[in-house]
Amino acid sequence: MIRVTLKQLSYFAAVAEAGSLAGAAKTLHVSQPSISAALAGLEATLEVDLFLRHHAQGVSLTPTGRQLLATAQAILAGAEDFESLAQAVTREPAGLLRVGCYPTLAAVLMPAVIGRLAQRYPKIKVGMIEGTEDDLLPRLERGDIEQALLFGEKLPDTVKRIVIERCDPYVLLPKAHRLARKGSVTLRDLKDEPFILMDTPAAREHFLTILKAAGISPRIAYRSPSVEVVRGLVGQGLGFALLVTRPMSHVTYDGLELACLPIKGNPARAMICLVRMPAARTSRLAAIFQEACLSAWKERVAASDHPQPRTR
Numbered sequence: 355m356i357r358v359t360l361k362q363l364s365y366f367a368a369v370a371e372a373g374s375l376a377g378a379a380k381t382l383h384v385s386q387p388s389i390s391a392a393l394a395g396l397e398a399t400l401e402v403d404l405f406l407r408h409h410a411q412g413v414s415l416t417p418t419g420r421q422l423l424a425t426a427q428a429i430l431a432g433a434e435d436f437e438s439l440a441q442a443v444t445r446e447p448a449g450l451l452r453v454g455c456y457p458t459l460a461a462v463l464m465p466a467v468i469g470r471l472a473q474r475y476p477k478i479k480v481g482m483i484e485g486t487e488d489d490l491l492p493r494l495e496r497g498d499i500e501q502a503l504l505f506g507e508k509l510p511d512t513v514k515r516i517v518i519e520r521c522d523p524y525v526l527l528p529k530a531h532r533l534a535r536k537g538s539v540t541l542r543d544l545k546d547e548p549f550i551l552m553d554t555p556a557a558r559e560h561f562l563t564i565l566k567a568a569g570i571s572p573r574i575a576y577r578s579p580s581v582e583v584v585r586g587l588v589g590q591g592l593g594f595a596l597l598v599t600r601p602m603s604h605v606t607y608d609g610l611e612l613a614c615l616p617i618k619g620n621p622a623r624a625m626i627c628l629v630r631m632p633a634a635r636t637s638r639l640a641a642i643f644q645e646a647c648l649s650a651w652k653e654r655v656a657a658s659d660h661p662q663p664r665t666r
Contacts, residue, residue, distance in 0.1 A: 360433055362396040363426045365389045370423050374412035438638060448477030451639040454490035454502035455482055458581045462599045466650040478639060486555050494631050500640045505556040506627040515627040518651050523564060523621055526588050526595040529611035538616040541568040548575035548593035552584050561596040564621045582607055598624040
């Protein structure tokens with residue numbers, strides 16, 4: 355027979371977090387005597403002391419209280435998950451889902467993901483923040499966003515990754531370039547040509563590392579954090595670029611044609627992934643968003659005239 359109640363456990367966890375009954379009462383919007391009575395009943399049921407009471411200085415956990423707190427929190431989390439699952443059976447998914455996205459990935463994937471969600475789950479609203487790893491990882495840690503769509507090679511081990519795809523980099527050339535009609539190129543073929551750098555932190559490090567591995571010190575003619583500016587500069591014949599994400603069109607904003615060529619020699623691949631904090635539970639909305647990202651990417655690859663990335 356279970357004699358401990360969820361209310362008692364929730365009051366126990368709240369007092370432990372607040373460090374005082376008054377603080378917990380304010381957080382929970384209940385009276386301090388109610389919390390005091392619930393804790394007294396819990397301690398009597400368990401026959402242990404959970405807190406040391408300090409006159410006018412709040413409370414602190416006893417060694418036994420510290421041992422039991424993690425279990426109490428796990429039970430409360432399980433109860434929340436149970437309630438969410440029960441609601442999911444009968445209720446249409448709804449609410450605001452806050453996510454982050456790397457700018458180049460946002461351009462090629464997020465409109466399709468948000469469109470898919472709007473069609474299938476009209477009560478889900480996506481709040482999207484664009485930014486680099488430096489922008490988005492602190493937001494994940496603070497809980498401002500639930501997930502972020504990022505390139506994963508240089509992410510810290512403190513985050514959890516769900517791989518969307520591993521993609522090959524490619525060379526971008528103007529359509530009239532002498533190498534544009536070739537099936538593939540080596541980076542050595544371009545060693546003396548000006549380079550247009552996709553200048554975001556992840557892209558900059560990734561592409562310069564690839565060139566260094568090929569023994570090339572690039573002559574950077576222009577740099578931009580915008581993939582469309584990079585494509586436009588290439589279209590104007592001002593240099594070549596390395597990219598990972600591929601717009602469906604081979605035409606720049608000003609109507610100039612481009613050529614996308616595979617690179618011989620198996621250069622380092624880029625990993626596109628959804629990222630979250632390991633301790634964060636995946637909410638129902640976050641799980642739906644994850645599925646939408648995976649499905650949208652598969653549809654994009656299937657609809658593209660580019661060969662699918664090789665898999666490991």
